[in-house]
Amino acid sequence: MTATTRAPLSSALQGCQIVIAVDRRAGELTAALERHGATVRQAPALSIVPHVDDAALLATTQAIIDDPPDIVVATTGIGFRGWMEAALEADLATELTAALSSAVIVARGPKARGAIQQAGLAADWVAESETSAELGAYLVEAGVEGKRIAVQHHGSGSDGLDELFRSHGADVVSLTVYRWGPPADPVAVQRSVQLTGGGEVDAVLFTSAPGAAEWLAAAEREGVLDEVRRRSAAGRLLLASVGPITAEPLERAGLTITTAERGRLGSLVRSVVHHFGGEGAVRVTTVGGELSLRSGGAVLDGRFIPLSRTAVDLLGLLLEHPGAVVSRARLQGALSREGLSPHAVEMAVARVRDALGTAGVIKTVVKRGYRLDLVEDDE
Incomplete structure (x- = not known):
């Protein structure tokens, strides 16, 4: 097949x-x-470096099973899901799920909530802003003194949650399921x-x-x-x-x-x-139609036209100054690939006009330079 x-x-x-x-x-x-x-x-x-075989993670998981938490904090979907997968690999998934089922479970955002649900559990509260700050403030206000809290962290650390909860009298069990490593x-x-x-x-x-x-x-x-x-x-x-x-x-x-x-x-x-x-990219309305630019060419009147790097650089400089005259000397600076010929700018402009299929988009201003010929210029 x-x-x-x-x-x-x-x-x-x-x-x-x-x-x-x-x-x-x-x-x-x-x-x-x-x-x-x-x-x-x-x-x-x-890169994401998983801790699936990390003995410390499994030891902490066993400690949570032996002494279930009152509160579980899930900060990321990938982290919570990875924790469940690590437990499954170690034949601890059923025991871990049972240990967490009676806890209050809070999620830092919808991805974490989705992972909680995938594990057969339910999130009791989800941070609307998807921030650790909101999550921490919510639990502190609800009261954490004397509570045992399991905090699943993302790869870059705790965001201060461990310290926050401990400062308010909680017993914190910290888990980092994955960590950030160097780029592959x-x-x-x-x-x-x-x-x-x-x-x-x-x-x-x-x-x-x-x-x-x-x-x-x-x-x-x-x-x-x-x-x-x-x-x-x-x-x-x-x-x-x-x-x-x-x-x-x-x-x-x-x-x-x-x-x-x-x-x-x-x-x-x-x-x-x-x-x-849509309307996000920079675009102008020229006599030849609406013009916007991409690294691989231009979009003119709804049609993509492939252009050379030099042509894109030239149009880009004109587009940064819509309707204004850009001198030949300044355009020459964008044409390093064309050499230092005194006619390099004229030749480059001619090639762009040919590629666009119209001479009207770029207007020559005698003895001064070039500009984009915008519709509003003729009004």
Whole structure:
């Protein structure tokens, strides 16, 4: 039998190169984006290292079975699910489920709640903001003194929950089911930030705060973080996160962020499709039709037109100054691939006009330079 290829859903992302700084479910996310026409580059800045064979995790699990908790805190879906899988591998799943069944179970968000339900349990409360701060405040207000609390942590640590509960008199049992490790392919991460800073990437997607922070650190090491910041502010680069927690390190770095509404991969994909296929991407109305730009070409009047890197750079500079004249000297700076010929700009503009199928989009301003010929200019 031959494998079947799923039919494309749209061409909304045609010409877009998208970096996904994601480890878990990277294949699923890649496939979803490709069905809308995107070219995807996987560059997880961190890897997930499971603790399934960790003797300490199993010892803590046995201690919870022997002395069941009053309260169970689930901070992540992958972590809680991994805990159940580790218990199953050690033939402790039935005993663990029984030990947790009489506890008050709280979840940091819907993913954790889903994992709780998958284990045959029920969440008594879910943090609406999906933050550890809200979860901690809720339990402290409810009263934790004298309570035994099992806290399942995410890979980057406790978020201060252990310390908070202990400071209010609780007996805390801490579990870290997985941890963040180094990237599986550091070269891919390095290349992804270089391409992003160089304008050859249209979007970078993040699904974890530690992964986002590490990708930003890589961008800073490569000296391109300022350019990433500039391009995101100018609307030329989409930085999208799966939820508000993931967005925090990006926001702290002063980056312009789009956050998926529902904190799901499907919602993240929809936000990217809406950005490029809807009203999110920078676009102008020229005499030749509505124009927007992707790293692989231009969309003019609803039609994607593949363009060379030089042509994209040239149009990008004009698009950053819509309707304004851009001098030949300034355009020359975007044409380093064309050499230093005095006619390089004229030749490049001619090629772009030919590719677009109209001379009207780019207007020559004699002795000054070029500009996009916008519809409002003629009003």
